Amino acid sequence: MAVYALKRILLAVPTLLAVLTLIFIIVRVVPGDPATAALGDYASKEAVEALRQRMGLDKPLYVQYVDFLSGLLRGDLGRSLISSQPVIDQIRFALPHTIELAVAAILIGLVLGIPVGIITAVRRNTMVDYVGRVLSLAGLSFPAFYLGILLLYFFSVRWRLFPTLGAGNFSDPLANLHHLALPAISLGLIETAYIGRMTRSVMINVLGDDYVRTARAKGLSNRVVLLRHAFRAALIPIVSLVGIFAISLIGSSVLTEIVFSRPGLGRLMVGAIRQRDYTTVQSIMVIYACFIVFINLITDLVYGLVDPRVRYE
């Protein structure tokens, strides 16, 4: 397992480098240049030139690229074009809120989605299955931000059960949880739809396999057959797909943070885009990239745990 883990970690490095390079390129193909974009069309030539120098845009491209990467290695993400504060400070404040939201949503998705998937698979073509399928397709079609607004309207505006804005302080866990509930549920329910639907189709495949029939023939209880024989095998595809869902969750969290006015990476990024603060946008993209590579790595490692075969390939 250790060798497999090390191999996976080493393989993540070139991927990360490729993604970072792409971010570097995209931010530099901004029509005009980032300095003009940041200052607006009416800025004086001198002001634009000064900003270009501060951003290092006057240097040759390869120097900029090396500066960018070596900055990252030192944990230096540059300064915001708007506030001149180090971007890393803003990110350090926002990141825990986004992680908290994403983790809570995935947990809700797993805790609700997997049982729903197993039950609808076992009760295939019954009323339970039918209702489950309709709900999960509706869940897939729900834009996360709209579900958030619906929850906000009913639970906060009409019934006043939850706060409408912001995030709680980490030093007060109860208030924090209270603020987290609605955003996490709105993302978590959509995750539930994805995970439930996928678990169902994987389980249906597995339940048709010979070894499940053998297990039943041995006289094992339904529970043991389902959980130990079928579900264990179904876990393999489930793990890799949950990784993919976790990544797309990062995308939907952007809008959820905006709906609930929660601090977080997504809101930071949208704010930076509106203000044309390209260093901040670039830095947040870098953080997202690290996130994604990290989630893929974790997925690979868990994959190795549930399916011993992949470790030897």
Next chain:
Amino acid sequence: MAQAEATLPSVRYVSQRRRLWRTFTQNRAALVGLAMVAIIVFVAVAAPLLAPHDPLEQSVVNRLTPPSEGYPLGRDDYGRDILSRIIYGARAALLVGIVSVAFGGLLGTAMGTVAGFRGGRVETTIMRVVDVMLAFPDLITGLLVAAVLGGGMTNLILAIGLTIAPRFARVAHGPTLSLKNKDFVEAARALGARDGRLLLVHIVPNVAGELLVLASLWTASAIRLEASLSFIGLGVQPPTPSWGQMIRDGTIHLTDVPLFSLAPGIALLLTVLAFNLLGDGLRDALDPKAQA
């Protein structure tokens, strides 16, 4: 051939297309999806006939009024009829959804098939870019591209199309690899067909089924992306009615005129659901094994 038919009189030949249609129409959910898509397209096309008011007509004295006679869903912050704006919003949603998928689908299919067909360095380069782009969630890629290009309908379509393209490239790439070595492709090549013809006439049609399913499912996602980007303010620009933008403008008035935000959301939800149902049905019809 004739002899084989004579010995097997009970086997009736059913064309591929006929069989697909039959499987598709047996799927009730798919038919519901198809009907819903048809209705939404009708609403978008006939918007001027269906909308009770001009979606752009403002009336400052009547701003933010609740549902009333002639204004079943109330009026927005400029006194415009919310129902009429939702009806016209179907135009922006479908236009962006369909055109961006057409653009992204064509670009992605071209990338995937050319990569698979050519192999070598072309393949490595294209597929490496595709992999890196696929690493990001669609919304983040869309957000970044829209930020770089700027707002507006055309840029929005470009941004969503570019987000979608690598997904088509991935799906088109695999089958191309196995198709290019098939005998019928070799035969066509031996007859002197050029690469372009081999790709367009012999390879792409064989991937078309999967791409059609993908197109339907991605139209759903493209419409969701359009709404999401318009919700952030990077999409369709005012005063053109767009559901995402209406949902955003309405959020501030959730306490006094909740339908301002909630009603366009329902239109959005139903539209996305319609294309998802259609895509699911198409997939089941094209791949009976996947039918659960």
